[in-house]
Amino acid sequence: MSKTTQAPKALRGVGNFIDDRFHLAKTGEKNLRKVFPNHWSFMLGEIALYSFIILLLTGVFLTLWFKPSMAEIVYDGSYERLQGVEMSEAYASTLYIDFDVRGGFLVRQIHHWAALIFVASLVVHALRVFFTGAFRKPREINWLIGVAIFAIAMIEGLFGYSLPDDLPSGMGVRILQGVMLALPVVGTYISMFLFGGEFPGDVIIARLYMLHILLLPAILLALIVAHFMILWHQKHTQYPGTGKSNRTVVGTPMWPGFAIKAGGFFFFTFAVIAGLSGFVQINPIHLFGPFTPTSITSGLQPDWYMGFMEGALRIFPNTLDFQIFGYAVPVAVLVPGLGAMGLLFGVMGVWPFLEAWITGDKRAHNVADRPRNAPVRTGLGVAAVVAYGVLWLAGSNDILSETFSINLYLTTYIFRVLFIVGPIVAFIVTKRICLGLQRRDRETLEHGYESGTIRQLSGGEFVEVHKESSQDTVDVLQSKPTITSTALVEDTDDKGVENPEARKAKGRFRRALAHWYTKDNVSVDDVEPHSGHHLHHSESESSGAH
Amino acid sequence: MTDNSNDKNRAEGPERVLGTPSESSEERAVAAVSATDAAHEGPYPASETHAHPEEQQRRGERIAAVWFVLAFLGGVGFLVSYFLFPPNAQGTPAIADPQIAQYSNMLLGGSLTLAMFGIGAGMTVWARNVMPHYEVSSPYDELPSSEEEKGSFGAFFMRGADESGITKRPLMRRTLIAAMLPLGLAPIVLLRDTGPLPGDKLKNTIWADGMRMVVEGTDRQIKAEDLENAPNGMISALPDPGGHGGEEGHGDGGHHLSLNEKAKSVILLIKIPEADYKPGMNENVEGDQSRLNWTYDGIVAYSKICTHVGCPAALYERTTHRILCPCHQSTFDAADGAKVVFGPAHRPLPQLPIGVDDEGYLIATGDFPEAPGPTFWDYAKD
Numbered sequence: 001m002s003k004t005t006q007a008p009k010a011l012r013g014v015g016n017f018i019d020d021r022f023h024l025a026k027t028g029e030k031n032l033r034k035v036f037p038n039h040w041s042f043m044l045g046e047i048a049l050y051s052f053i054i055l056l057l058t059g060v061f062l063t064l065w066f067k068p069s070m071a072e073i074v075y076d077g078s079y080e081r082l083q084g085v086e087m088s089e090a091y092a093s094t095l096y097i098d099f100d101v102r103g104g105f106l107v108r109q110i111h112h113w114a115a116l117i118f119v120a121s122l123v124v125h126a127l128r129v130f131f132t133g134a135f136r137k138p139r140e141i142n143w144l145i146g147v148a149i150f151a152i153a154m155i156e157g158l159f160g161y162s163l164p165d166d167l168p169s170g171m172g173v174r175i176l177q178g179v180m181l182a183l184p185v186v187g188t189y190i191s192m193f194l195f196g197g198e199f200p201g202d203v204i205i206a207r208l209y210m211l212h213i214l215l216l217p218a219i220l221l222a223l224i225v226a227h228f229m230i231l232w233h234q235k236h237t238q239y240p241g242t243g244k245s246n247r248t249v250v251g252t253p254m255w256p257g258f259a260i261k262a263g264g265f266f267f268f269t270f271a272v273i274a275g276l277s278g279f280v281q282i283n284p285i286h287l288f289g290p291f292t293p294t295s296i297t298s299g300l301q302p303d304w305y306m307g308f309m310e311g312a313l314r315i316f317p318n319t320l321d322f323q324i325f326g327y328a329v330p331v332a333v334l335v336p337g338l339g340a341m342g343l344l345f346g347v348m349g350v351w352p353f354l355e356a357w358i359t360g361d362k363r364a365h366n367v368a369d370r371p372r373n374a375p376v377r378t379g380l381g382v383a384a385v386v387a388y389g390v391l392w393l394a395g396s397n398d399i400l401s402e403t404f405s406i407n408l409y410l411t412t413y414i415f416r417v418l419f420i421v422g423p424i425v426a427f428i429v430t431k432r433i434c435l436g437l438q439r440r441d442r443e444t445l446e447h448g449y450e451s452g453t454i455r456q457l458s459g460g461e462f463v464e465v466h467k468e469s470s471q472d473t474v475d476v477l478q479s480k481p482t483i484t485s486t487a488l489v490e491d492t493d494d495k496g497v498e499n500p501e502a503r504k505a506k507g508r509f510r511r512a513l514a515h516w517y518t519k520d521n522v523s524v525d526d527v528e529p530h531s532g533h534h535l536h537h538s539e540s541e542s543s544g545a546h
Numbered sequence: 547m548t549d550n551s552n553d554k555n556r557a558e559g560p561e562r563v564l565g566t567p568s569e570s571s572e573e574r575a576v577a578a579v580s581a582t583d584a585a586h587e588g589p590y591p592a593s594e595t596h597a598h599p600e601e602q603q604r605r606g607e608r609i610a611a612v613w614f615v616l617a618f619l620g621g622v623g624f625l626v627s628y629f630l631f632p633p634n635a636q637g638t639p640a641i642a643d644p645q646i647a648q649y650s651n652m653l654l655g656g657s658l659t660l661a662m663f664g665i666g667a668g669m670t671v672w673a674r675n676v677m678p679h680y681e682v683s684s685p686y687d688e689l690p691s692s693e694e695e696k697g698s699f700g701a702f703f704m705r706g707a708d709e710s711g712i713t714k715r716p717l718m719r720r721t722l723i724a725a726m727l728p729l730g731l732a733p734i735v736l737l738r739d740t741g742p743l744p745g746d747k748l749k750n751t752i753w754a755d756g757m758r759m760v761v762e763g764t765d766r767q768i769k770a771e772d773l774e775n776a777p778n779g780m781i782s783a784l785p786d787p788g789g790h791g792g793e794e795g796h797g798d799g800g801h802h803l804s805l806n807e808k809a810k811s812v813i814l815l816i817k818i819p820e821a822d823y824k825p826g827m828n829e830n831v832e833g834d835q836s837r838l839n840w841t842y843d844g845i846v847a848y849s850k851i852c853t854h855v856g857c858p859a860a861l862y863e864r865t866t867h868r869i870l871c872p873c874h875q876s877t878f879d880a881a882d883g884a885k886v887v888f889g890p891a892h893r894p895l896p897q898l899p900i901g902v903d904d905e906g907y908l909i910a911t912g913d914f915p916e917a918p919g920p921t922f923w924d925y926a927k928d
Contacts, residue, residue, distance in 0.1 A: 004587060033589075035684040072805075078633075078642030099642045100633045106654045138689055171857060175873065178855025178920035181748075188744035188922050196741045198748065198806045199856070199919075235686055243683060252680045253590060260677065264669030271662035278655015286644065293809030294762055294782065294850065296858045298872035313855065313890060314874045321892040323926070330921045332890040333855060364689045398875065408875060409888055 032255035037238035041132075043265060044125035050269040051118035052224060058111040059213060065101055067093040068163065068209035070202045079286055087165075087290035090205045094164040094285055109277035115157050116282075117273060119305040122150055126348070130381050133369035134237040137362065140352040142230045147348045149223050151341075152216055154305050159212040161283075161303050165205055168300050170291025173204060175313070179337035182330045200293060237368040240479035242472045246366045299399055304392070308344075311394030312336030315415045340391065347384070358513045360486030372441070373480050375434035376517045382430040383423035390418045431520070438480070438522035444469060445477040445524055447532030466532075474529045483521050485514035590682050597678040606675025610668040617664025623657035749917040749925065751811040752785055752803075753898060753910045759783040760797045762812060767797050768908045770843050773817035780862040781815040782850060784808060785910065795907075810918055812850040812858065813898050815908070816880050818867055820844045824882040831897065832915050837883050840899035842908065847898040848884045849918035852876055854891035856920040869895065893921060 007015070019025050036042065069089035075082050077092060079099045097104035126146055129135050135143035158176070162169045177199045181187045196203035238244050238251065252258045276282075288297075302310050313336045320331040355377065356362070371378040393400065394415040401408040448466040455465050469477075487502070487510045501507045586592035598606070631641045631650040641647040690696070707713050758767050762782040773779060785807075786797035803811075827837040840846070848869065852859045857873035867881040876889030884895040896914040903909045917925040 033682075033684065035682050038681075078640075079644070080642070081644075099644075099647055102628055102631065102633055102641060102650070103654050105641070105647055105651045106658070109651070109655070171873065174857060175855045178857075181920045181922040182855075184923050188748060188924070192744045192747075193737065193741040199809055200805050201741075233687070235684070243681075246686065248683045248685055250681055250683045253682045253684075255589070257673065257677060257680045260669055260673045264666045264673060267662045267666030267669065271659050271666055274655055274662055275659040278652050278659060281648075293805055294784070294812040294858055296860050296872055298861065300873065310874075316890055318886065318890050318892045326926055327923050328892075328921050328925055329923075330854075330892055332892060333920070336890075337855070366686050398872065412875065412889075 031232075032253070034232065034254040034258075035235070035249050035251045036254065036258045037236050037244075037249060037251035039239055041128045042236060044121055044128055046262060046265055047121035047269050048118055048125055049224065049228075050266045051114045051121060051273070052220070053266075054114040054270060054273060055111060055118060056217070056221075058107045058114065059217075061107050062097060062104075062111060063213060065093055065097045065104065066090070066163070066209075068206045069093075070165070070200070070205050082286070082289070085290065088205065090163060090165040091285070091290045094166070098286060106274075106277055109282055110273055111160075112282050113273045113276045113280075115160060116304060117269075119150075119153050119157055122146070122153060123305075126150060127381065127385070130351075131369075131371040131378055132237065132239075133365065133374055133377065135352045136365045137352075137356065138234060138364045139230075139237070140356075142227055142234070143352055144349055145223050145227050145230070147345055149220060149227065150348075151345050152220055152223070154341075156212060156216040156220060157303055158306055159208045159216070161306075162208050163205060163212060164283075164285045165291050166285035166288040167291050167295065167297065168288055168302075169285075170200065170293070171296060171300060172302055172306070173208075174199065174293065175310075179313075179333055182333035182337065184327070184329055184334075200291075235366070237366055240367050240370070240476050242475045244367060244475075246364065249366065299402075301396060301399070307395035308388050308391040309336065309340050309395075311391035311397070311415070312340040314397055315391075315394045315412050315419065317416070344388070355517075358485060358487070358510065358517050359483070360514075367479065369481070370476075372434040372437040373521075374483065375431045375438070375521065378434050379427040379431040383427040386422045386426040387419060390415060390422050394419075435520055435522060441477050441480065442522050442524050442527060443532075445474065445529055446527050448530055449473075468530050477524065478529065480524050482523060482525065483518045485518050487511045487514035488518065588678065590680060594682045595678045595680060598675060603676045606671050610671040610676070613664045613668030613671060615664075617661045617668065620657045620660030620662075620664055624654060624661060627653035627657050748810075748919065748922065749928075751913055751918065752787055752807050753811055753913045754787075755909075755911050756903065757910045758786045758797060758903070758907050759813070759815075759910070760786045765796045767795050768815065769906050770845060770902060770908060773815060773845050776815075776817070778862055779817045779864045782860065783813050783815050783847075785811050809851065813847045814850045814859075814862065814869065814880075814895075815845055815847050815900075816862060816867070816869075817843075817845050818881050822867060822881050824879070826879075826882040826885060829883070835899070837897055840897055840911075842900050842902060845900065845908070846880060847900045847910075848878070848880065848895040849898065849914060850895075851919045852891055853893045853895060853919070853921050854889070859895065 015025075067089045071089045072086055073089055073092060075085050075087050075092050075095070077083070077095055077100065079095050082095065094108075097108055099105075129143065129146070158172065162173045162176075177191055177195065180191045180194070183190060191199070194204070194207070195201040196207075235249050236251070238249055241250075244250050252261065301307070313333070316332045316336040318332040320335075322329050322331065369377075371381075394412075397411040397415060398408060400406065401411045406414075448468045451465045451467040453465040454462055456462050487507075499507075502511065586595070588595050588597075627650065630653065631646060633641055641650050691699075704713075712719055760767050760783060761772075762784050767786060768781060768783060773781060784803060788797075788802065823838065823841075827841075830836050831840065837846075850858050850860065852871040852873070854871065854874055854876045857871050859869050859871035859876065859878065861870040861872055862868070862880070863870070867879060868887065869878040869880050869884065870876075871889070871891070874890050876891030877887050878884040878891070878895050879887050884897065886892060886894065896916050896918045898914055899911040900908055901911045
């Protein structure tokens with residue numbers, strides 16, 4: 001063991017310079033000591049953060065050449081196959097990035113892949129937070145910020161997809177405008193104001209460009225910074241285990257462990273995105289041709305995160321459309337086009353508060369739930385994932401229909417049925433699986449784990465030898481919280497008078513929900529670890545084998 | 547922000563210079579503190595720091611170094627790849643050729659991947675094999691603040707508010723709020739000039755009585771017999787508002803049509819054997835004009851823009867006379883007034899009245915009877 005290395009003089013100089021001005025030594029050390037729990041699922045949010053950084057870097061590069069102009073020109077650039085074709089300057093400048101700027105093609109691909117992975121990782125990150133109950137008090141505000149990041153990221157992605165003004169991207173804008181027009185009363189006004197007149201007009205690319213590179217990224221950046229500051233202040237949740245409690249977080253400290261791990265992980269993320277961009281071509285706009293409002297190709301697919309909206313537009317029936325005093329209300333556009341998004345973000349935003357209202361739980365939670373230990377929440381989450389997945393697949397129904405030779409219209413009917421039935425089945429199945437896992441946990445706690453060793457008893461009977469679980473496993477299993485709700489406890493005050501609120505419709509409804517939310521759970525409170533008979537075969541062998 | 551009092555080792559007793567024996571070191575040895583604990587110099591307590599054996603660390607160092615060397619080579623490869631393919635230079639190879647562009651893309655992407663992956667892998671090996679595994683514990687913040695602190699804050703804030711006068715001088719407070727209201731509206735009002743009011747712009751197109759039409763994407767004007775030869779019996783057409791000046795049979799190809807005009811006025815011309823027309827074609831669309839009156843020689847014209855959300859409904863199946871929008875699969879029956887037979891669209895594609903002029907060219911005999919394109923709130927109002 002050697003003595004601690006002296007900090008290099010230059011570094012000390014910088015440190016002193018800063019501290020002389022900000023008095024940061026103590027705060028700095030505190031932050032170097034900040035602890036990050038060790039679990040792979042905490043890296044999902046990191047992927048989103050790193051993708052966002054890559055998006056900022058590559059986006060700046062692309063702006064050096066991109067022209068957000070809809071002026072119609074005749075192409076005279078390097079890409080021979082489109083020479084002489086009328087197109088917007090936006091499309092022509094994107095071709096320039098692809099075929100005249102070295103590395104431009106790669107950076108455009110990285111930008112697009114990073115966008116897909118950004119949204120994907122933040123969705124998976126949100127699912128992790130949901131299923132482990134990490135959104136609960138005190139982290140509801142950060143959850144809401146996360147939902148806002150998700151919503152804005154989707155819109156940001158859609159706008160970015162629209163900028164090159166190639167055929168599919170223009171059609172995406174067209175669909176956006178069609179959905180906008182469907183809004184009662186204000187639809188045509190919003191469309192006229194956003195497009196500066198009729199579709200497609202000559203300003204929409206410039207306006208989307210401003211939103212895409214300035215306003216939305218600024219909001220995203222602000223929200224992401226807020227997300228991280230809150231995370232930093234409140235610290236991560238952690239999974240149950242030995243020494244982990246609502247009062248103490250255990251894990252790798254910022255310096256040096258986490259800094260090096262996270263740094264390495266940034267490079268891994270970048271490597272995967274760069275590898276995809278180098279070898280898996282995405283959005284080859286030079287093959288699609290420029291946008292015209294009069295042409296289309298079949299088999300068009302939006303970026304994945306818009307797929308659920310596209311699917312909803314495809315399968316929602318037109319039978320609910322109606323007219324009121326001669327004015328049209330196209331429900332089949334409004335519900336899937338705006339309702340689907342509203343429902344997604346609305347339910348996500350409301351859930352933490354709804355769950356807290358049902359359970360009446362006002363405690364702060366730093367230890368995350370194991371998903372099986374909150375079976376109704378987990379079931380609802382899986383149901384939502386299935387509903388989303390059905391809509392997402394429905395967005396490719398033409399491709400599915402062709403690939404599997406199914407009648408196109410039949411796929412629509414199948415998806416309509418699946419959208420209703422799928423989530424219900426998913427909920428029931430998931431809840432049963434959770435309860436099954438709870439029972440197994442209880443058994444493991446009581447009897448230890450199955451060692452895989454088969455032993456023959458002297459009576460001729462074969463048994464599998466159970467062994468005692470590790471202390472960590474016991475701690476994890478014993479940490480199972482009992483799911484209760486204050487609504488189920490008789491609401492009486494100290495004089496024995498029933499709370500009138502509990503008798504009103506809202507109170508009864510809450511109690512019904514609470515009953516549904518808390519029933520069926522397997523309790524481990526009465527279990528003494530390793531007290532079960534399976535662990536005591538050796539004794540029973542000697543005493544019972546007469 | 548973070549309260550971490552991990553330095554339990556140093557919490558007791560006077561501060562000492564690192565490396566010097568502590569006063570209690572002898573007692574400690576007696577108290578059976580492990581040798582590693584006493585010799586531990588890391589930033590975190592020995593019990594929370596699980597160091598790897600020296601041999602593993604040495605091997606980790608070597609593996610990490612190999613990764614970093616690979617990353618270095620990848621980085622150099624990236625720079626080389628950049629200069630390997632000049633942009634559209636006189637000599638080859640140039641990235642203007644899509645095939646070369648793809649090679650360039652693969653080389654740049656591949657070398658960048660190697661560089662990034664090498665650094666990532668090396669750092670991971672470093673973190674996992676050279677650096678100790680940490681299980682450092684640190685307290686969460688106590689929530690919420692004590693009642694005393696909260697009360698003190700609240701009282702302090704209100705004393706300040708009272709002193710400032712905002713609570714006690716309602717005239718000033720209310721006029722200030724009033725002063726801010728119009729300013730709050732200003733940003734919204736300022737957006738008024740982002741576009742014109744809709745008026746009836748969406749309801750009218752440039753189609754007018756006597757206007758010829760050209761095949762979309764060309765300047766070729768259309769005669770009735772062109773439909774006989776058209777593949778699938780369908781032609782996608784645009785109006786030709788100024789096209790009489792040029793060569794016989796040639797308009798100006800819609801070159802002076804704006805995209806806005808194209809987006810609204812594009813039509814499908816479809817030739818259907820008259821026997822296949824369904825009774826729906828007899829219903830009157832405008833005055834005493836039936837849909838059938840608006841066809842010519844079995845040729846019917848519909849707006850190409852889907853009434854759902856505005857994609858071009860570009861697919862036509864001759865045998866069933868069905869028009870299909872590839873975006874959301876709204877399907878219209880061309881032999882039955884383009885009624886919706888499947889999908890999310892709700893109203894038929896508007897029909898354009900057509901006829902022929904003296905020279906035998908197909909012409910419109912008026913505008914669409916109702917707004918083409920996506921359905922909106924007041925599309926049916928005049």
